[in-house]
Structure formats: C-alpha cells, structure tokens
Amino acid sequence: MSLTSLIIIGITVILLLAFSVIGFVVLYQRRVIRHQLELKTLNEQKQLALLEASLQSEEEERRRIASELHDDVGASLSSIRLFLHKADEQSGSSAIIQQSKDLIDDTIKKVRDISHKLQPATLQMLGLYSSLHALAEIYNRADGIKMSVQADNSLTRLAPNTELHIYRIIQELINNIIKHSGGKKVSLAVFQSGDKMQFSLVHDGTGIAKEDYNVFLTKKGAIGLKNIENRLKFIHAAIEFEKRNPTEFNTTIIVPLHEK
Amino acid sequence: MTFIYLLALLSPLFVILLGFKQRFTLLWWYAIAGLIIDNLGHFLKSAKIEHHWAGNIFLLAECILVSFYYRKIIFRNQIIFWIVVLSTTLFFITHTIYYSMRDMNMQAASLLYLIYMGFGIAGFYKLLHQPEIIYLGKSSFFIINAAFFIYASANFLLYLFGTYLRKNDFEFLVSIWGSFFMTINILHYFVIGIGLSKTKTK
Numbered sequence: 453m454s455l456t457s458l459i460i461i462g463i464t465v466i467l468l469l470a471f472s473v474i475g476f477v478v479l480y481q482r483r484v485i486r487h488q489l490e491l492k493t494l495n496e497q498k499q500l501a502l503l504e505a506s507l508q509s510e511e512e513e514r515r516r517i518a519s520e521l522h523d524d525v526g527a528s529l530s531s532i533r534l535f536l537h538k539a540d541e542q543s544g545s546s547a548i549i550q551q552s553k554d555l556i557d558d559t560i561k562k563v564r565d566i567s568h569k570l571q572p573a574t575l576q577m578l579g580l581y582s583s584l585h586a587l588a589e590i591y592n593r594a595d596g597i598k599m600s601v602q603a604d605n606s607l608t609r610l611a612p613n614t615e616l617h618i619y620r621i622i623q624e625l626i627n628n629i630i631k632h633s634g635g636k637k638v639s640l641a642v643f644q645s646g647d648k649m650q651f652s653l654v655h656d657g658t659g660i661a662k663e664d665y666n667v668f669l670t671k672k673g674a675i676g677l678k679n680i681e682n683r684l685k686f687i688h689a690a691i692e693f694e695k696r697n698p699t700e701f702n703t704t705i706i707v708p709l710h711e712k
Numbered sequence: 713m714t715f716i717y718l719l720a721l722l723s724p725l726f727v728i729l730l731g732f733k734q735r736f737t738l739l740w741w742y743a744i745a746g747l748i749i750d751n752l753g754h755f756l757k758s759a760k761i762e763h764h765w766a767g768n769i770f771l772l773a774e775c776i777l778v779s780f781y782y783r784k785i786i787f788r789n790q791i792i793f794w795i796v797v798l799s800t801t802l803f804f805i806t807h808t809i810y811y812s813m814r815d816m817n818m819q820a821a822s823l824l825y826l827i828y829m830g831f832g833i834a835g836f837y838k839l840l841h842q843p844e845i846i847y848l849g850k851s852s853f854f855i856i857n858a859a860f861f862i863y864a865s866a867n868f869l870l871y872l873f874g875t876y877l878r879k880n881d882f883e884f885l886v887s888i889w890g891s892f893f894m895t896i897n898i899l900h901y902f903v904i905g906i907g908l909s910k911t912k913t914k
Contacts, residue, residue, distance in 0.1 A: 455876065455880075456877070456884050462869045463866060463892075466865045466868060466869060467862070467866055469865070470829075470861055473833065474858050474862075477839065477840060477854075478848055480840055481840060481846065484840070485845055485847070
C-alpha cells in the first residue's frame with residue numbers, strides 16, 4: 453500500500469474520529485440536560501411539598517386559635533354578659549352596668565369576627581362565594597371600609613383547597629388595602645373567563661404595580677405578600693395589577709379551573 | 713480557476729457578513745486576514761511572483777488569532793497560555809526561517825493543527841463541564857469549536873505529509889488540495905460564520 457493511500461486512509465480515520473468526538477459531546481450533553489431537568493423537576497416538587505406542609509400547618513394553627521377563641525374566650529365573654537344582665541336586673545338599671553354590657557356585646561362581636569376571619573365556617577359548608585359575601589359583611593361592620601361582592605353561587609366551584617387559598621389571598625389583599633393604600637371602597641367581582649376564574653379586587657386607594665410587587669417579594673419582611681405569592685404558586689394562579697384611573701386600582705387573581 | 717477555488721478565495725466573506733454584528737472581534741479579524749492573504753497569494757500566483765510565503769503569513773496569523781480566541785475559554789492559567797502561544801509562534805517562525813522561507817511550511821503547520829485539535833478537545837471538555845444548562849445547537853462556541861476541530865483534523869495529516877507529497881506525488885497533492893482542502897476550508901468558514909451570527913452581542 454502506497455503512502456498516498458495511507459494518507460487518504462489516515463485523513464478519513466481522523467475525520468471519523470473527529471465526528472465521533474462531536475457526536476459523543478452532543479449525546480453526552482443531551483444526557484446531562486435530561487438529568488438536570490429531572491433534578492429541577494424533583495426540586496420543584498420538593499419545594500411544593502414543603503410549601504404545602506407549611507401552609508397546612510398555618511391553617512391548622514388558625515383553626516386551633518379560632519376554635520379556642522370561639523369556645524373559650526367567646527364562651528367566657530358570653531358568661532360575663534349573662535352575669536352583667538343578672539346584676540342589672542337585681543340592682544336596677546345602672547349606667548356603668550349598661551356601658552359594660554355594651555362593651556361586652558362589642559367585644560363578643562369582635563371576637564366572633566376574628567374567629568371567623570381566622571377560620572371561615574361558611575367556606576366548607578357553603579363554598580367560597582358565600583364566604584366572600586360573609587367576609588364583606590365583617591369588613592363593613594368594622595375596619596373603616598365599604599366592601600361589595602359580586603359573586604354568584606352559580607359560578608363553577610373550585611377545589612376546596614384552592615377555595616381556601618383564594619379566600620386567604622383576598623383576605624390578605626384587603627388587609628393590605630386597609631393598612632397601606634388609604635382606600636375606603638373595595639369591590640370584588642368574580643367571573644369566569646374561558647377556562648379561568650378571575651377575582652377582580654378594585655379599590656380607590658393607592659395600589660402597587662407588578663414591578664413593585666416583585667421588588668417587595670425579594671425584600672426582608674413583606675410576609676403578607678410572600679404568603680400571597682406562596683399560595684398563588686401552590687394553586688398555579690397568577691396576579692395582575694392595573695391602575696385604571698387615579699381613583700381606581702385593580703388587582704386580579706387568575707385561577708385555572710380544575711375539576712371540583 | 714475552478715468554481716471551488718473561487719468559492720474558497722471568497723469563503724472568509726461568510727464570516728465577515730454572517731458575523732457582521734460581531735465585527736472587530738478576533739474571529740472576524742481571522743476572516744479578514746484569511747480573505748486578504750488568500751487573495752494576495754492568488755494575485756501573486758497570477759502575476760507569476762513568488763507567493764508561497766503568503767501561506768506562511770496566514771498560518772502565523774491564524775496561530776495567534778486562534779490561540780487568543782481560546783485564551784479565556786480553555787486556559788485558566790494565563791502563564792500557561794503565554795507559554796503555549798509564544799512557544800508555538802517562535803517554533804513556527806524559526807522553523808520557517810530555517811527550513812521553508814520560500815515554500816509554505818507544511819510540517820510546522822501540521823503541529824499547529826495538532827495544537828488546534830487539542831484546543832478543540834479542551835473546548836468540548838469545558839462545554840460539558842459548564843454548571844448551567846447549554847443547548848449545543850444554540851451555543852456559538854460549540855459551533856465554532858466544532859468547525860475548528862474538523863478543520864484541524866482534516867488538515868493535520870495533509871500538512872504533515874505535504875512536503876513528501878510535493879516531492880513524490882505532486883499531482884495527488886494538487887488534486888487533494890484543490891478538492892478536499894478547499895471544501896474543508898469553505899465549510900469551516902461557513903460554520904464559523906453561523907457560529908458568530910449566534911453569538912450574543914454584549
């Protein structure tokens with residue numbers, strides 16, 4: 453075999469080796485990417501599981517406190533009211549006793565409201581939309597804001613867990629409106645748009661834009677917003693902020709519809 | 713002048729035009745050098761003036777530009793980089809002066825191509841050990857590295873035995889140069905152009 457033929461064979465072999473090296477790199481990288489994506493999915497699932505455990509634990513604690521408030525503190529306050537009523541009957545009408553009765557009545561209402569805010573009894577029994585109406589009544593009684601709800605019970609029901617998270621998100625958003633926005637009027641509209649349920653919260657205070665929301669999430673504190681973000685992630689929902697005009701700010705929660 | 717020869721002379725334009733957004737980068741200057749020197753060599757050959765030294769100039773420029781391209785990618789230690797670049801450059805210059813001033817120094821060039829093959833393998837190794845996910849089809853470095861790797865692999869043996877073939881089988885050298893080498897040259901510029909066009913502008 454001449455050297456010329458050997459050179460041709462040699463060049464062919466080296467080229468084949470070079471293409472093999474490139475082929476190996478491509479196949480290896482594909483394997484690495486597949487593995488990294490699997491790890492990323494596992495990590496996300498683990499984080500979601502931790503988040504679920506954390507939120508569940510929070511709900512159980514709220515349930516416990518609500519139950520103790522209602523059963524212990526509420527019961528004690530009702531007993532005090534009874535004693536005051538008896539004292540009023542025995543000693544005759546007295547201004548101090550009347551004031552105390554009024555104060556007890558007020559405190560009983562507040563404790564009931566706190567207990568209902570912590571654990572809405574209507575949520576499991578009557579569903580999200582009725583609970584939102586009940587929540588509006590609580591806020592209208594106190595808290596200095598006027599809230600209206602447009603949510604028909606004929607709307608598609610969501611999964612019980614999803615409804616609880618949406619309830620909590622709306623509660624947190626309204627608390628933020630009361631604390632920070634200076635708004636006095638809040639209206640909540642619930643409507644179905646295709647395969648999504650939208651909860652549109654409009655108020656007349658100062659709202660935040662999506663960029664501000666993202667900035668607050670990364671800052672220390674802002675526990676309420678982080679709680680909202682965690683719940684949104686858990687139910688695969690999204691949040692949007694829109695300034696309609698100087699006196700109207702809209703926050704919309706968009707939830708994909710799941711089977712009940 | 714055959715069509716493939718003409719295409720080979722103009723092939724650096726692939727890089728210059730496709731990679732225009734990355735103009736004034738190392739690979740763009742590499743293409744400029746290739747365009748100027750290849751065409752200068754052709755012009756001198758047509759005018760029957762000694763032209764083989766132009767090939768040596770191109771090989772030297774290629775050595776420096778390709779080394780600097782790989783500098784930040786595969787050399788963690790800059791001292792090693794300077795040792796490699798200076799030693800290969802000095803070796804090529806002294807070998808050319810001593811053995812091959814008037815002819816293209818194919819033997820020294822084969823060593824350079826062997827070094828480029830090493831750069832290519834090191835480049836692939838670096839790619840595979842990146843912490844972030846890299847999709848190779850979108851990676852400009854992978855495309856450019858593959859182009860240099862194939863180009864160097866194809867040319868290594870050809871240049872190594874180039875001097876022997878020039879003396880003993882000149883016809884074969886001319887035919888393989890005019891077909892195989894030109895094709896590899898055109899493809900390598902084309903692929904580098906594609907790779908450069910995918911580079912993100914800073």
